[in-house]
Amino acid sequence: MPRRQFLLLLLPAALFFSAFFLLPMARLFFIGASGESGWLAYLAIVTDANYFRALWTTLAVAAVTTVLTLAISSIAGVFLERHRFPGRAALVAAMTLPLAFPGVVVGFMVIMLAGRQGIIGEVFTMFGGERPIFAYSLAGLCMGYVYFSIPRTILTIMAAAEKLDPRLEEAARSFGATPWQVVRDVILPGLRPALISAGAICFATAVGAFGTAFTLATRIEVLPMVIYTEFTMSANIAMAAALSFSLGAVAWLALAVARSASGSTVAAAG
């Protein structure tokens, strides 16, 4: 490709990247250092106990969400890909519906399920049990995030499951592999690229999710909430900027580590 044409075609991506990512991020980076504590604001996320706890909570919730989402999506995705039954299309459509919901709505649904008037509570009291309320706990937050993340992962996993060669499973079975060994040796390795990419998106989304946290995290400090509070309540714009930047960096780092730890993402070869 001639050099001029190359540069010309690169232009849209470069413009987009500069306008919506590079310039705002650079600005944010410098705003972060514009407060009283200067560049030290960037260290606050590890030196300030409250911020540090919020960081850990955020990462832990995101990690648990990712694991749960991948587990549910893998089982459901492979099952839905392999079985044809009446209502299957409707079920797939319904499972991907939350894509269109704002996080606040997802949070509201968790409250309806596990809140003070929630359905789970109703069922428990009906059988004379105690009314469990976990909508506002870490469990409720995870539940909301999982609900939010499943549509994003299940389609990726279904697409990957479709490409799995059924002969590979038959070959494994011919050597006496049990169903669990088939999952371990054939299905999971075959789904691995999809699991890594879907898991990465799931993790990043959970780290940054705001709407659900806004509705549910009344007693839990997660970073997006902390940033919101710093920004609106305390008008501590520099701290909010520093935390935002750190949040982005930490999420990016976690993903980079996950990717390199899981090795190459080469798709399954025939």
Added chain:
Amino acid sequence: MMQAVPIYLENCAKTFTDGTRALEPVDLAIAAGETLVLLGPSGCGKTTTLRLIAGLEQPDAGGRVLFGGEDVTALPIEKRNVGMVFQSYALFPNMTVAENIAYGLRLRRQSAAEQRARVGEMLALMRIERLADRSIDQLSGGQRQRVALARALAVRPRALLLDEPLTALDAKLRDTLRFEIDSLLRELGITAIYVTHDQAEAMALGDRIVVMDHGRIAQVGAPRDIYQRPASRYVAEFIGTMNRLSGHAEGEVFRCPGGYVVWPELPATAREILFRPEDTRIAAEGEAASLRGTVSAAFFCGDHVRLFVDVGEERPLVLETPARREYRHGETVALAVERHGLMVL
């Protein structure tokens, strides 16, 4: 040597859940150590038969599959100890060549030393020692199929089941591997069932061939029997090329648009007679030329010419003739048919 078992299919039919009948009730006896080829076009039931033997499908009620004296009908493939080789190789992409071959041994909880020894044996048997540590995506198609064979044989299966193992390979490699598989099966003396749609492959490899048609067995027999004494027109036309003349019998003479053929055993009711290209030749000079036609195509094949001669039939007659003489399109030729090759079906 491997432990060779005979395999019996008794009254095995297969109807899929959507109601499609893939296989009509079939009885089949496969001798210990025999190589049996299931041959037919796609949809004839050959793969279904193989999958019934493998335990990947269950026969309809009333059908039985026996390995030696043992009824394995209810056993899934995991419990049958059969080796499988697929057209798509089905090698585990997340494992190296050696790990693939060791897979079955690992599931059998053999010690690392035992596994290593057996993998070494198998690599040597298939002459792929230098590939041991390669990953699967670094292998060519022929190498992959060798690995697949080594993997299937490593566990000393009771039977080796091959589902179109050469179909994905190019012609030259197919010839080489066909030869290798043939000597391998003979050397090992393992009971082998080989599915193919390629009649040349079937003829070369099979001790016996089962020709299948629409879920039924059309004929079972040694390659030579099937070729020389086909039981039906379907078999005759599926295996090799068959020339056909249509007309009627007048005593010992069969009259057709292109002339006549003399055949002492000619049935009086014959409406068509069949013969192979190798029993058809250009009439020698001075010989009574009973059939005449015009050359519609001549393909030069180096050592011979494949000639298509229009004798007024639906399809031209095919014959092979020495390449010494040149044939031109539209040229009139006189043909003779060897009597011993004539048949009616």
